[in-house]
Amino acid sequence: MSKKPGSRLMFWVVLVVTVLSLALTVWALFAGSSNYAVLNPKGPIAEGQRDVIIISTILTAIVIVPTTILTFVIVWRYRDKPGRKAKYDPDFNHSNVLESIWWGIPIVVIAVLGIVTVRYTYALEPSVAIKSDKQPVVIQAVSMDWKWAFFYPEEGIAAVNTLTIPEDRPIRFELTSDAPMNSFWIPQLGGQIYTMSGMAMNLYLQADHTGKYYGSGANFSGEHFGAMNFDVNAVTESDYEAWVNKVKTESQPMTMDTYQSLAIPGTADKQYFSAFPENLFQQLVTQYLPGGLSESRQPVHTTPETQMDGK
Amino acid sequence: MLENLKQFASEFFVTGDPLIYGADVSIGLVTIAIVAGLTYFKKWKWLWRNWLTTVDHKKIGIMYILAAIIMMFRGGVDALMMRTQLAIPNFEFLHPEHYNQVFTTHGVVMILFMAMPFMFGLFNVVVPLQIGARDVAFPYLNSLSFWLFFLGAMLFNLSFVIGGSPDAGWLSYPPLSELQFNPGPGQNFYIWGIQISGIGSLATGINFLVTIIKMRAPGMTMMKMPMFTWSVFATCVIIIFAFPILTVTLALLFLDRFGGGHFFTLDGGGNPMMYINLIWMWGHPEVYIVILPAFGIFSEVVSVFSRKKLFGYTSMVFAMMIIAFVSFFTWAHHFFTMGSGADVNAFFALSTMLIAIPTGVKIFNWLFTMYRGRIRFDLPMLWTVAFIPAFIVGGMTGVLLAVAPADFQYHNSYFLIAHFHQVLIGGVVFGYFAGMYYWWPKMFGFKLNETLGRWSFWFWNIGFYVCFMPQYLLGLMGMTRRVSTFDWDTGWGPLNVVSTVGAYLMGIAFILQAVQIAYSFKYREKDTTGDMWDAHTLEWTIPSPAPEYNFAITPVVDSRDPLWVDKQRRAAGKLPQKDAKPKYEPIHMPSNSGIPIVFSTFFFIAGFGFTFHWVWMGVLGLAGVLACLAARSMNDDEGFYIPAEEVEKTEASLRGTL
Secondary structure, three states: OOOOHHHHHHHHHHHHHHHHHHHHHHHEEEEHOOOOOOHOOOOHHHHHHHHHHHHHHHHHHHHHHHHHHHHHHHHHOOOOOOOOOOOOOOOOOHHHHHHHHHHHHHHHHHHHHHHHHHHHHHHHHOOOOOOOOOOEEEEEEEEEEEEEEEEOOOOOOOOEOOEEEEEEOOEEEEEEEEEEEEEEEOOEEEEEEEOOOOEEEEEEEOOOOEEEEEEOOOOOOOOHHHOOOEEEEEEOHHHHHHHHHHHHHHHHOOOOHHHHHHHOOOOOOOOEEEEOOHHHHHHHOOOOOOHHHHHHHHOOOHHHHHHHOOO | OOOHHHHHHHHEEEOHHHHHHHHHHHHHHHHHHHHHHHOOOOOHHHHHHHHHHOHHHHHHHHHHHHHHHHHHHHHHHHHHHHHHHHOOOOOOOOHHHHHHHHHHHHHHHHHHHHHHHHHHHHHHHHHHHOOOOOOOOOOOHHHHHHHHHHHHHHHHHHHHHHHHOOOOOOOOOOOOOOOOOOOHHHHHHHHHHHHHHHHHHHHHHHHHHHHHHHHHOOOOOHHHOOOOHHHHHHHHHHHHHHHHHHHHHHHHHHHHHHHHOOOOOOOOOHHHHHHHHHHHHHHHHHHHHHHHHHHHHHHHHHHHOOOOOOOOHHHHHHHHHHHHHHHHHHHHHHHHHOOOOHHHHHHHHOOOOHHHHHHHHHHHHHHHHHHHHHHOOHHHHHHHHHHHHHHHHHHHHHHHHHHHHHHHHOOOOOHHHHHHHHHHHHHHHHHHHHHHHEEEHHHHHHOOOOOHHHHHHHHHHHHHHHHHHHHHHHHOOOOOOOOHHHHHOOHHHHHHHHHHHHHHHHHHHHHHHHHHHHHHHOOOOOOEEEEEEEOOHHHOOOOOOOOOOOOOOOOOOOOOOHHHHHHHHHHHOOOOOOOOOOOOOOOEEEOOHHHHHHHHHHHHHHHHHOOOOOOOHHHHHHHHHHHHHHHHHOOOOOOOEEHHHHHHHHHHHHHHHO
């Protein structure tokens, strides 16, 4: 730094602010969550994604780290000061060899990264079934304003804002929305897929370990979308059966009216239902086709303010 | 009657929030102060003649930059409000509804009403001077572009106190932005504010493309153009292809909301996906629109302050044009997670990564421009040097996001937020600051204070990393964007505190910059050389600030760095120390016009009317627009001539050579 008025004070202030910020960051790293969910996978899809994240980070770092170091070296070495020894050559402004090198390096790195990316893109395509000798569990997930409804068509039960799945068995999520689009994301099991009205998309996930995982509605869908997170309970096969039976015997069934009142904009607590209207998911997906469900439903959004704050 | 009025007022004006009332009062006070000040100092006529009706590209540029700085303040306050809300888990500073409005406004203001006008301001100030032209190709259109931008931006900002702000995100995906889920006027403000200023942007793109193609000084072939001019050229090409898409997309959304259309609705055969494709076909090129001029600025600054010619000029030009071209083939990487399938995702992943190649080449060329140079660390160069590591990291995370299978985990998370802020602040904002400091003497005839500038520089840079580095980690922890609060048990609290501290450090930096500008203005030392940085290009051959006609004698160019080469020739005795007294000729100038501001005001009125579904007002506004078009068409004003003697006198007094 050149000798300018105030430069000493500036040096100390900058140093102190930097050190304090670093100290605060170090504190935050220890005081906060140590669960870097994306890097701590609990299922095959998230594992594959973790791997591709690490591979791509290393590949790009091969270029990034030397370039950053080179930047600092050049800036330091060629700074203007009296008596400097480094060479000054104002007409050095073109070199076929050098320029070929730095067209070449990124081309090679991107080519390698491109091959890795394409292979993993096909390998981890979310709509392709996970290889397993067990039958997948089907769960239909519907994003609503502002809660999640989960239907288990084979078990005939439903849940709101909570998900229970058996471990070590592929889950086929069928996703749609009965509100503005959202996105279904359980970071420790795998990446997200959007839920969109008028269509159903498949997402295969699997939990290799029992545990409680964080799930969320990852895409902004209006006022209380931030309240759309849910627990994912991965349990053993036998616990899963016990849970299904418990829901079947101890909960109320969901009728069409129950569903309609659930569709009123607002937040919701965890709920379980022992049954739900037949083919409800299919009816929601096709509701905007001629003769579909939407024609007979009341539009629920005309008076959003009156239904607020259910929590 | 009174009850009706009360009812109307309570819906018309935004009520119920102390923050809004505070803003109302301060807006009112500032307006009164400005009006009173102008009246007291009898400056209305001055304002009208010298600024509001000007067609001088240099003044238009200054007005753009001033507006951009004000909008940066507004967008920055939004940012601090968000960071305050997120500093503590379960904090109740902003209600979710309010938070949604704040982040929507922050995004729109920063991209469309801060970055874009800042960029256009620099285009205006620099490009004609850099290519040796007397003005842009269409000076009247240039003024119209500015006023369309300005009144579009004002219409958008009005939603803060009247009717309510938009709250569907900066790109307003339907169906959330459709009438069914968003019945209020906020979304209409969004459509009309952007639509009106977007017309101005398109016109500027055309204007500068024509200027660069047709108005370069004799001898300046395309491959002798300064690199900033090249970057403007590339940007204008993108603008011309991208902005019509935005206009059409918003028009369709408006038809949905106003005319009962079904382009993007859920029912009636509409498809929201169509909007998402269209908006990103504009939206992705848009980010290259704002970054390419920053690349141009860095190229100018790095060569001047390393006292070298730019390394790899031809590579740089090709790299830039490749980026401009490929930018149109990457849009779907914004929604890998919407189920396009592996084929589509693989294609867009690869096309996105392709951009990294020319960008990498540019970084190396900048580095090797400094290599064997003599680097001076004046403010423009400081910002350029700070840009390189920031952009290397931001570019790297951009490539990581382009890896489609990994993006399923990054998408919508704070990892993404950290990435695009790192490239938009570290690239675009740092670049425009470098440009502002570099060309400030050309605009105003004095340098900005170096010491205060350094204070601000350090606060910006520390704040920048402290704010955004933790956000990468928060993204990996699963924190998603746009959540207004989170529970203690997520464990995201501490890193959010750090991020908020960083945001406030940047806030301090911005205040220091405002102080810097005020201080430098007060204690300015008039530049007498016209070439304060020992620079290379034509804009520095004329006095600072440039006279209204720019060049008394049209320069003739035979190299890429004409001033630099001339200075070398003079030093070697190949050119006389002082030019022979030139023979001045009368200079043709365009006349000022009040039509652009009136035209844009009518557009504002039309937009306001349609926002509230007051068709009479909308039609009235559009009729006014047509009347202005007619008035302009009937206008036979051919401009005027500055006599040769007056040019001679002006030159003599400006250059101190009588």
